[in-house]
Amino acid sequence: MRRFLWIAALALALVAAVGLSSSAEARRGHYLRLKTSKLPSAWHPDPSTRSGTSPTPSASPSLSVSPSSSPTSSRIVSPSASPTLTYQQSEWPNASNTGVPAGTVLTDIKGDYHARTPGEHVTAKRVTGGLIVDADNVVVERSEVWDGIYNGASHPFTVVDTTIGFPNTCGGPHSTMGDNNYTAIRVYARNVSEGPRNSGDNILVQDSFIKLCSNDPMDHSDGFQGYLGGRNVRVIHNTIDQRGVIPAAQTAPVFISDDSKEIILRDNLLISGSMTIRVYAVPGGRYEVTGNRVVNEAWQFRPVDSDCGSIAWSNNLLVTVDANYAVTSTIGPLTCR
Numbered sequence: 001m002r003r004f005l006w007i008a009a010l011a012l013a014l015v016a017a018v019g020l021s022s023s024a025e026a027r028r029g030h031y032l033r034l035k036t037s038k039l040p041s042a043w044h045p046d047p048s049t050r051s052g053t054s055p056t057p058s059a060s061p062s063l064s065v066s067p068s069s070s071p072t073s074s075r076i077v078s079p080s081a082s083p084t085l086t087y088q089q090s091e092w093p094n095a096s097n098t099g100v101p102a103g104t105v106l107t108d109i110k111g112d113y114h115a116r117t118p119g120e121h122v123t124a125k126r127v128t129g130g131l132i133v134d135a136d137n138v139v140v141e142r143s144e145v146w147d148g149i150y151n152g153a154s155h156p157f158t159v160v161d162t163t164i165g166f167p168n169t170c171g172g173p174h175s176t177m178g179d180n181n182y183t184a185i186r187v188y189a190r191n192v193s194e195g196p197r198n199s200g201d202n203i204l205v206q207d208s209f210i211k212l213c214s215n216d217p218m219d220h221s222d223g224f225q226g227y228l229g230g231r232n233v234r235v236i237h238n239t240i241d242q243r244g245v246i247p248a249a250q251t252a253p254v255f256i257s258d259d260s261k262e263i264i265l266r267d268n269l270l271i272s273g274s275m276t277i278r279v280y281a282v283p284g285g286r287y288e289v290t291g292n293r294v295v296n297e298a299w300q301f302r303p304v305d306s307d308c309g310s311i312a313w314s315n316n317l318l319v320t321v322d323a324n325y326a327v328t329s330t331i332g333p334l335t336c337r
Helices: 002-026 032-038
Strands: 074-077 085-088 107-109 113-115 121-123 125-127 131-133 138-141 157-160 182-185 188-192 203-206 209-214 221-227 233-236 239-245 250-257 262-266 269-271 275-279 286-290 293-295 302-304 312-314 317-321 327-333
Touching: 121 125, 209 221, 221 239, 239 250, 250 262, 250 269, 262 275, 269 275, 269 317, 275 286
Parallel strands: 107 125, 113 131, 121 138, 138 157, 157 182, 182 203, 188 209, 203 233, 209 239, 221 250, 233 262, 239 269, 250 275, 262 286, 269 293, 275 302, 286 312, 293 317
Antiparallel strands: 074 085, 317 327
C-alpha cells in the first residue's frame, strides 16, 4: 500500500512539473507553436505555388536620395507615463535620434540587474545582461541594456533614451522588452530578433527605432508582437525595419494575433517582413491602423495580411526611403485586403 501511495505521489509531482514547464514554454520569446496559426504563404502556399515552386520575394526598395515628401504638420501625442511629446512625421526615428544620447558616460553593470526599489531610476548604466523589473514604476533612462527588459510580475516601468540589444551580436535578445504595463520612448533596439512584446494591458511604444537582425530560421522574428495582448496598446511614430532578418525567419514588423484585443498602430514607418502588417482580430477588439508608411516592395509576399473588416484603416501609404529613413517618394495608397 505504501509503495502504491509513493508511486501515486511521484506521478502527481511529474504531472505538476510538466504543467509548470508547459506554462513557462508558452511565455518564451518565440511562441513558435502558437504563431503557426497565421503562417505566411511560404508555409501555406497560394494555389499558383502548390506545384512545389516557392513564391519569388519582391525586389529590395530603392534607396535613392531625394527631398522628403512626407507631411510636415506637427502632431502631439500624450503618453500616459511620460511628458507630452511633439513630433513631425517627416522625422522618422533612426539610430541618430534614439537610444543613448551622444556624450553620455555609462557605468557598467556586469550580467543581469534586478530593479527592486519602487520608483527606482536606472540612469546612465550599461547592463551587459538583462534588466528585470521587480518593483513598480521603475524608470530606465540614458542606458544600455544588452539582453532585454522584462517585468514578469507586471510591474509598470518606463524606458526613455535607451539602447537595447547586444552591440555586435545579430539575433539577441529574443524580446526587446515586455510583457505589459510599460512605456518606451526614443528606444533604439539594435541587433534584436524580436522587438517589444505585448502580452497584457497599458503599452506605449513611441518615437523608437527597432532594427531587427537574425540569421536563424527558427527565430520567427517580429517587430511588435501581440500575444494574448490586452487593452490600451499603442504603437505610435516608430521605425521598424526587418530587412536585417533572413527571409526564412521573418514574420512581420507588426504581428497582432493569438487573441490580442487591441492595437492603435499610427504614423509608423514599416519595412519588410513576409507580410508587413498582420493584424488578426477577435470579437469586441479595437484595431486602428492609420497614417502608416510601408516601404514599397520590401516585403516577401504582400504588404498586408489582416482581418480588414475589423480594422479602422485610413491614410496608409506605400513609399520609398533613403538610407537614413527619409521618405523619398510616395507610391500611392495602401489598401487593406
